[in-house]
Amino acid sequence: MDIIVESVHAGYGKAEVLRGLSLRLPERGVLGVLGRNGMGKSTLVRCIAGLNPPTSGRITAGSRDITALEAHERARLGLTTVVQGRGVFPNLTVRENLEMGRIASGRSLPSRLDEVVSYFPRLGERMSQKAGTMSGGEQQMLAIGRGLMTHPKVMLLDEPSDGIMPVLVHQIADILARINRESGLTILIVEQNVPMIFRMTDRCVIIEKGQVVASGTRPELEASNAMHEYLAV
Ligand SMILES: Nc1ncnc2c1ncn2[C@@H]1O[C@H](COP(=O)(O)OP(=O)(O)OP(=O)(O)O)[C@@H](O)[C@H]1O
Numbered sequence: 001m002d003i004i005v006e007s008v009h010a011g012y013g014k015a016e017v018l019r020g021l022s023l024r025l026p027e028r029g030v031l032g033v034l035g036r037n038g039m040g041k042s043t044l045v046r047c048i049a050g051l052n053p054p055t056s057g058r059i060t061a062g063s064r065d066i067t068a069l070e071a072h073e074r075a076r077l078g079l080t081t082v083v084q085g086r087g088v089f090p091n092l093t094v095r096e097n098l099e100m101g102r103i104a105s106g107r108s109l110p111s112r113l114d115e116v117v118s119y120f121p122r123l124g125e126r127m128s129q130k131a132g133t134m135s136g137g138e139q140q141m142l143a144i145g146r147g148l149m150t151h152p153k154v155m156l157l158d159e160p161s162d163g164i165m166p167v168l169v170h171q172i173a174d175i176l177a178r179i180n181r182e183s184g185l186t187i188l189i190v191e192q193n194v195p196m197i198f199r200m201t202d203r204c205v206i207i208e209k210g211q212v213v214a215s216g217t218r219p220e221l222e223a224s225n226a227m228h229e230y231l232a233v
């Protein structure tokens with residue numbers, strides 16, 4: 001399922017954050033969204049997920065206009081979101097968190113537990129541990145695993161590298177790339193961590209003040225001044 005965002009405006013009350021943002025996430029593709037703090041990355045994710053509807057513009061999934069759909073309706077179409085800060089249930093065990101993902105999808109789905117554990121063996125070793133007592137990286141794996149339990153077609157990830165040590169960031173990036181390759185999961189990943197994005201994909205957009213200011217492949221972006229200008233790297 002591809003996602004097309006067309007001229008979307010969104011914000012909070014009078015404060016406009018997205019100012020005519022457009023991008024295309026191709027089916028089975030991985031698109032990176034880079035941008036500095038406060039540029040509207042999380043707002044974009046929330047907009048696509050249906051948690052913060054746009055004031056104007058259009059979002060389509062497949063050939064379907066989803067602009068006016070509620071978050072749970074988008075979820076039923078196969079959209080899943082891993083929010084910034086992970087959002088696992090700290091007092092539930094790993095297994096319960098994963099099962100919640102399946103139940104929350106609102107569909108009667110076969111359990112995908114074995115598959116999720118094959119991607120994240122660490123979760124398999126910690127099934128009865130309370131999620132809140134796991135390390136940041138383990139909680140991130142759990143949040144991704146819980147998303148996978150809903151049998152998504154598209155996964156939106158909001159800064160999965162946040163607060164996680166580099167070696168684990170690389171591991172998570174490699175697992176996500178593998179899931180994309182093996183199951184065709186379409187992925188939008190918002191990050192400030194440029195190496196993480198480039199481990200997973202060649203294609204990125206850079207957003208600045210709620211608009212896409214640069215897009216292209218890694219070599220294209222590196223050849224232009226965009227990385228330096230908008231990301232200070
Ligand atoms: N619930 C909210 N109410 C009011 N303003 C908000 C709200 N959430 C975000 N904002 C503002 O919207 C702007 C964009 O925020 P957003 O969270 O989308 O940025 P971001 O690119 O994800 O930043 P970061 O890299 O720090 O996560 C910021 O100026 C922020 O203060």
Ligand SMILES: [Mg+2]
Binds near residue numbers: 042043084158159
């Ligand atoms: Mg954010």
